[in-house]
Amino acid sequence: MPFRDGTGPPWWQGKFRGCGYRLTIPREAILGVLSKTSKHLSAEDVYLAVHKAYPAIGLTTIYRTLDLLVQIGLVFKFDFGDGRARYELSEGPKGASHHHHLVCTGCGRVIDYTDFIDEEVELLNRTEKGLSKKFNFRITNHLIQFYGLCDRCRSKK
Amino acid sequence: MPFRDGTGPPWWQGKFRGCGYRLTIPREAILGVLSKTSKHLSAEDVYLAVHKAYPAIGLTTIYRTLDLLVQIGLVFKFDFGDGRARYELSEGPKGASHHHHLVCTGCGRVIDYTDFIDEEVELLNRTEKGLSKKFNFRITNHLIQFYGLCDRCRSKK
DNA sequence: TTGATAATGGAAACCATTACCAATAGGAGA
DNA sequence: TCTCCTATTGGTAATGGTTTCCATTATCAA
Ligand SMILES: [Mn+2]
Ligand SMILES: [Mn+2]
Ligand SMILES: [Zn+2]
Ligand SMILES: [Zn+2]
Numbered sequence: 001m002p003f004r005d006g007t008g009p010p011w012w013q014g015k016f017r018g019c020g021y022r023l024t025i026p027r028e029a030i031l032g033v034l035s036k037t038s039k040h041l042s043a044e045d046v047y048l049a050v051h052k053a054y055p056a057i058g059l060t061t062i063y064r065t066l067d068l069l070v071q072i073g074l075v076f077k078f079d080f081g082d083g084r085a086r087y088e089l090s091e092g093p094k095g096a097s098h099h100h101h102l103v104c105t106g107c108g109r110v111i112d113y114t115d116f117i118d119e120e121v122e123l124l125n126r127t128e129k130g131l132s133k134k135f136n137f138r139i140t141n142h143l144i145q146f147y148g149l150c151d152r153c154r155s156k157k
Numbered sequence: 158m159p160f161r162d163g164t165g166p167p168w169w170q171g172k173f174r175g176c177g178y179r180l181t182i183p184r185e186a187i188l189g190v191l192s193k194t195s196k197h198l199s200a201e202d203v204y205l206a207v208h209k210a211y212p213a214i215g216l217t218t219i220y221r222t223l224d225l226l227v228q229i230g231l232v233f234k235f236d237f238g239d240g241r242a243r244y245e246l247s248e249g250p251k252g253a254s255h256h257h258h259l260v261c262t263g264c265g266r267v268i269d270y271t272d273f274i275d276e277e278v279e280l281l282n283r284t285e286k287g288l289s290k291k292f293n294f295r296i297t298n299h300l301i302q303f304y305g306l307c308d309r310c311r312s313k314k
Numbered sequence: 315t316t317g318a319t320a321a322t323g324g325a326a327a328c329c330a331t332t333a334c335c336a337a338t339a340g341g342a343g344a
Numbered sequence: 345t346c347t348c349c350t351a352t353t354g355g356t357a358a359t360g361g362t363t364t365c366c367a368t369t370a371t372c373a374a
Contacts, residue, residue: 022320022370024322024370044361058322059323060324060364061323063362064322083331085362102288111292113288126273127273127303131259134272135307136311137261138306138311139304140262140305141304142302143303143304144301146288146299148294149295150292150293150294154293179339179340181351200331214354216331217356220331240362242330
């Protein structure tokens, strides 16, 4: 799955080398899966997808690797309220795709939205700056989610 | 714990009657605990606190009641990443205390902040309006959290 | 090649939450 | 007040996502 050929190194190699971690087959396979979808995969989802190409890779490794990727900052971990963690690549090759989430509390559907992102991020940056100063925090990340009922769930009731 | 005396009915009674739910001893006890703290209690925290005054109330009822309170909108449920849900009264008697959270990824400390809240809420309302229209959602709630390292955890590293 | 260390995978353990079910409490109506 | 129906409750057992444990394997520097 990952690029072992002459296509050039995947854009995430630097992140690994820099931190002293090895870029192994399982890690590349997991990153490969995450980079090929825009869905919000659970650990098991990742496991099943990876399993097709590499049946020897175990679920434990999936959890461990996802934790590592979250630590490094390559992956975001979310809780949408369905009892399992969801994972998503934090940025594409070009650093694009920053977005927030709209969650239906009826059916669990999750929608990515990028509208209003600019305004939000601008305010967030200002807020982060203020909070950092006031509470002496080094802020590294933020989470914004909206909850509500989607059209389908609204008509059902 | 709850106000069975002549102090007047607690401000949350209306919410119950309106929805056809009974305001029982366990429910009042749980609301009593939540209304007397500004901490972010887990279900077990609530259980232990309630247990002192009402040893007969079981953990199952705590979970059930917290779910109910979340549904009614009296309580917010949070995930700060420590593997257990945290609960907090959504509003005080005077509807005050709307705030967001600052979470330390090092030690798990959670700080309530109200600074910048006005600006944030104003933008949030605008965003909610836009998202409602675009995705045909009925938005009922939002979540904002900032993550980072607190001063203590920063110096430890 | 060798040795030290990082990484892995399977099985078992963990533990917050839920499901189940029999017992109890409360309120509307007779 | 008495009766019936339903909401509510509490203990126990299960559930299931996630971690822990440990023996094995892969990787890299010397
Ligand atoms: Mn997303
Ligand atoms: Mn709070
Ligand atoms: Zn829905
Ligand atoms: Zn800290």
